[in-house]
Amino acid sequence: MKVKVLSRNPDDYVRETKLDIQRVPRNYDPTLHPFEVSREYTRALNATKLDRVFAKPFLASLDGHRDGVNCMAKHTTSLSTLLSGSCDGEVRVWNLSKRECGRTLQAHEGFVRGMVVRFCGTSFFTVGDDKTIKQWKMETPGYGEEEEPLNTILGKTVFTGLDHHRKDAVFATCGQQVDIWDEQRSSPIRSFTWGVDSFSSVSFNPVETELLASCASDRSIVLYDMRESAPLKKVIMTMRSNTLCWNPMEAYYFTSSNEDYNLYTYDMRYLDRPITVHMDHVSAVLDVDYSPTGKEFVSASFDKTVRIFPKDGGHSREVYHTKRMQHVICVKWSADNKYILSGSDEMNIRLWKANASEKLGVLAPRERESRNYSQKLKEKFQHHPQIRRITHHRHLPKNVYHQSKELRIMKEARRRKERNVRKHSKPGTVPVVSEKAKHVVTVVK
């Protein structure tokens, strides 16, 4: 007779001393783990619920401005520095880690229209309603020294926007025309116009550094090559675009914020229809900024909300609002991909988390692992109706809620009418126009 009976040595399964950690022998045999899918689903549901429980995105409010915040600029080399310009011509430099204002200077008379930090981070430029471009040192002036610009250029017309080249000592302004300036000269090295119009913003491409784009008040977005004397091409839309931002990772895409409550992501090469139409705002969109990963962007709107959109999604994944936040004029996504800064009409700058339920600070390895696991589970079960409902649920201000409902009804009515027209006319005479094609008037080269 040959016999063997299971006989385990407890020493192999129990820790030796109390100072050791407990032993956990694993066996991944699927038959020992029944109900795999239902258990994972339950975990995903729990993770989704916890996500909503811990969603506390608002971090701090930076107050100090005595008028509405009109523009902001990220520091190019320091994560903790933020510059903001207000409607009374005041510029403030903020220390974000201390959440306090480090320096205040009266830069312009009237609005500060645009602001940009030079790529080296040692100085910054401002433009204002007083027709001047000023360059300032980043350092605080020493005791007894006066706040004076390094350089002042007096222009002929009002400037409305400004951006700096990524590598060279060249910057661009916009106003009645788009000007390219050399830092050493007091007159523009090149000016672009295309018909009589005024421009609201200008932005350099982060990768193809000689390219730039601008939004014009004749409802067009114009692309330029700095090396050429004439603009490249423009797309005319049904409504005016306010600002635009290039995708930092796929720099042939840019997103523009539009007056018709939508944002449009375009491929620079094919302007005849946008890649994606991002809808959800219920009032004009005023500003947009990409995350440094290029996967998402944040938009600020006149409807007093900030929304976060995935770059290829038509609807927002997140909406931020507070009772006291008024029309949001400008918004920035911090360079470490963790925070969002919004400047609004009621003189405050607000600091938000980019992921509402994220835990800030250093994570323990096991914590990080479990977070990654639950992230993956949420992704896996995201289309299940329960989980979808919980992830999508947001509390909205009353007016935004009703406005969006109204917009939905209007849209439905328009669609119904179109359908009826199509039904009662000769087949082929009323073509189906896609949402993407609806908003583009023409492309001019």
Next chain:
Amino acid sequence: MAVPGEASVDESHVGENKTPPGRYWKEKQEEGKDGQQTEQTLQQKKKKKQKAKKRKQKEDQRDGKKFISGKSDPFPGPAPIPEDRVQKFKRKDKIKKPPHQHYKLRDVIARSEEASEMAQKQAARFDLLLPEDAGFLEGDEDEDTCTISQEDIAGAVDITSGAKYFNLKLPQFGPYRLDYSKTGRHLLLGGRRGHVSCIDWQSKQLMCEINVMESVNDVKWLHSETMYAVAQKKWLYIYDSNGIELHCIRKFNDVLRMQFLPYHFLLATASATSFLQYLDVSVGKEVAAICTKTGRLDVMCQNPHNAIIHLGHHNGTVTLWSPNQKEALVKMLCHQGGVRSVTVDKTGTYMVTSGMDKKLKVFDIRTFKPLKSYFLPAGASSLSLSQRGLLSAATGDIVQVYRDVWSTPVTKPYMAHRVRGTAWGLHFCPFEDVLGVGHGEGFTSMLVPGAGEPNFDGLDANPYRSAKQRQEWEVKALLEKIQPELISLDPSELGRVDHATFEQRHQDRVQALGFDPLAKEKFVPKYKKKGRSSAGNVEKRKKQVAHEDQRDVIRKTVEDKMKMEKEKKQREKKAAVLSNQRSALDRFKK
């Protein structure tokens, strides 16, 4: 493609030069210097990708100059994993790749498949490292294993294992029902005449012992060893491990049998009034009460794979129940005469039943078809399946254990043992080679080598867990309690694509939009210059496209036809093979 192995042989100069045993600094220099060396390593990398068979052929040609000793690696590449091990961890078949225009979906699917394949391989590799092996019992030549007595086995094995064979003489309050906890550490005994005791049976420590002064129909551990349920004469009671009565649940009356669904925290009870009731023990609420309208319910078991409750009835049917439906999911006529006992194996594939017609039948409950039928002279009063698929059947006072009842026709039991009184309850201990038998004279713990799963999972059911670990496990288990609504015949249904809902939603969308956004666009020929867009030409081009489409359709139908024919042929072949076998009735043929 160039053959990398040969090339390296021709071009290698290190081997020809017969350099003295290398030094690591020298080796490094050489590597830096000549391009051939790096080329060779590159080729080696390329080679790794090739199939193992090719690798074996070329093995002798290649000389690994990577090694100082000059020897080549006899086992290049990652260690091979046995196919059956990989198969064990396979979750689903590969998905057919979507067409090229859905490139994003294609990418997502490719990535996820890659990840799952890696996980599968890693799990299979880990499987080789599991510490314990299953037990076994082999007789000498001309010796049946069923003739080996328990005393012999207990004498032959080590002392700790030998101590697992014991008898408890409890003649006063029997016969006994029993239940092992999920980890297999704790034993709960319930005597017909009111005696309830729980024992840490390995250390033989008595945790509590009470007499409820009422008849006891069934006992069951709840999710951990701190609580258990006792079905008494009238009501259902919950006690803790010190024997203190926690609850008397008056909604559950005349309970005869109970089953606990550990992942759902549900206690399913079958009563004499033909009610099947579910109690959620985590919140203490009755989840469902189903009137089965089939009389007294005293045969019950659960399918551990999908948490469906199987009930056996007096008319020979077995019915399958979930808490979400007032009607039985399935009704199977299994026996002529009443069903005496039912049990389902761990993977939810096989169901074993025994009936008053003295038959023992095996069913495949994926297809609900009978597989095997055995005749037991005395009939089995209770059945139990172990984790590794051993079947124990009690006939009177004899307990028999069978092996492989569903795959091979069984003629002899694997083991047999006579207990003192009539066996009343049978239960295999999880993760141990032990079968507990409750009978009229007490309790017997039998050794059944090869019954228990040798390697447990520490995060699921850990027999060696500390109190702290148990508490932590309890919290985690409660957090991932599966809702009773998710109980269905196929537990993986939740992970599949819901085509019905998708189609419904698609229809709604078409209704709302007024056109089908996913419809195939009609072919509109491009306008071509230089007279190539004449009406005839345009027609011709249209025809070409239509022709292509038609060809696709035809190709598909032909492929389908071929497939069907192939299957048919295989079926015929199988039938032919089967018909060639001689049957017992052939001798009567002239």
